[in-house]
Amino acid sequence: MAVDQHLSPADLHILMAEPSGVQRRIISNELYASQIQMIDEADSVATTLLQAQRNTPDLIISALHFADGSAMDLLHQLRADTQTAEIPFMLISSETRQQQLEQFKQSGVIAILPKPFKPDDLTTAIRATLDLLTQSELSLEYYEPDQLRVLIVDDSNMARKLIRRVLSGLGIENFTEAEDGSAAMTELTEKEFDLVVTDYNMPQVNGLELTEFIRSSAQHAHLPILMVSSEANQAHLQNISRAGVNALTDKPFEPDTIRQILTRILG
Structure with a gap:
C-alpha cells in the first residue's frame, strides 16, 4: 500500500x-x-x-x-x-x-x-x-526532524529496523545503528548525536550501562535518551530511571507513543 x-x-x-x-x-x-x-x-x-x-x-x-x-x-x-x-x-x-x-x-x-x-x-x-x-512529520521548536542525528542501539536487527521505520515516518532521516552498548560507546566517541534510542537487554554492555556511560561523559551528558525495553523487572526499571534516561517505553511500542515522547524530550 x-x-x-x-x-x-x-x-x-x-x-x-x-x-x-x-x-x-x-x-x-x-x-x-x-x-x-x-x-x-x-x-x-x-x-x-x-x-x-x-x-x-x-x-x-x-x-x-x-x-x-x-x-x-x-x-x-x-x-x-x-x-x-x-x-x-x-x-x-x-x-x-x-x-x-x-x-x-x-x-x-x-x-x-x-x-x-x-x-x-x-x-x-x-x-x-x-x-x-502513515507519514506524519514531527513538529519541533528547536529541531528540523530531517536534521536530527539518531543513534539506534539494539542487539536485534529486526527491532532496529522497526525503530528506524517508525522514526522515518516522523521525518527523521539521519541514523547510525549499533548492535549493543559497547558498539554504541565507540560510535559516541567518534560522532555527534542529538538522540539515543536504546534497548535495555543487550550483550556486553546493556542499556543501563550505556546510559551511565553517557551521563558520566562531559561531551554527551546532555544527550536525550529514549529506552525501548521489554524489561519487566521493577528493580531494573527503577535503576534505569535513576541512571538518567529521559523516557522509557515498552516493547512492542505504539508509533504514536514514540511521537509524543520525542515531542516532549526534544522540545
Missing part, C-alpha cells in the same frame, strides 16, 4: 494466519467490527508465506503454533524475503510465559495480543499499524 496521510481501518488489507477455523471466524468478526473488510486467511506457515508474496498485506495477524511450524518460524522467513520483510506483524496467543514472548518483543512485532483479546486491544494494535503506514 502506498503511504497516505489519511488512512483508515477500512483501507487496511489484513492477512490472518490461524490454524483454527473457529478462531479465524472470531478474529474476523472483531476485524469487521473495526471496519476492516479486506481479510485474507491462511492456516499454515507455508500458505501464509505464499499469500504474503502473492498479495502483500498491510498487516499479518498470526497465531503462535501451526502444524508446520511456529509464528517465529513464519516471522523469520518473512523478514528474510525483501518482498515481505517490511510487513507489520501482530501475534495473538494464549502464551503467558515471558520467556516465550520475549523473542517476539525483541523481533519488532507491532503488537502482542492475549487470547482471548479485548476489542480495545485490537483497536490499539490497528491504530499502531495505521501510524506505521
Whole structure:
C-alpha cells in the first residue's frame, strides 16, 4: 500500500494466519467490527508465506503454533524475503510465559495480543499499524526532524529496523545503528548525536550501562535518551530511571507513543 496521510481501518488489507477455523471466524468478526473488510486467511506457515508474496498485506495477524511450524518460524522467513520483510506483524496467543514472548518483543512485532483479546486491544494494535503506514512529520521548536542525528542501539536487527521505520515516518532521516552498548560507546566517541534510542537487554554492555556511560561523559551528558525495553523487572526499571534516561517505553511500542515522547524530550 502506498503511504497516505489519511488512512483508515477500512483501507487496511489484513492477512490472518490461524490454524483454527473457529478462531479465524472470531478474529474476523472483531476485524469487521473495526471496519476492516479486506481479510485474507491462511492456516499454515507455508500458505501464509505464499499469500504474503502473492498479495502483500498491510498487516499479518498470526497465531503462535501451526502444524508446520511456529509464528517465529513464519516471522523469520518473512523478514528474510525483501518482498515481505517490511510487513507489520501482530501475534495473538494464549502464551503467558515471558520467556516465550520475549523473542517476539525483541523481533519488532507491532503488537502482542492475549487470547482471548479485548476489542480495545485490537483497536490499539490497528491504530499502531495505521501510524506505521502513515507519514506524519514531527513538529519541533528547536529541531528540523530531517536534521536530527539518531543513534539506534539494539542487539536485534529486526527491532532496529522497526525503530528506524517508525522514526522515518516522523521525518527523521539521519541514523547510525549499533548492535549493543559497547558498539554504541565507540560510535559516541567518534560522532555527534542529538538522540539515543536504546534497548535495555543487550550483550556486553546493556542499556543501563550505556546510559551511565553517557551521563558520566562531559561531551554527551546532555544527550536525550529514549529506552525501548521489554524489561519487566521493577528493580531494573527503577535503576534505569535513576541512571538518567529521559523516557522509557515498552516493547512492542505504539508509533504514536514514540511521537509524543520525542515531542516532549526534544522540545
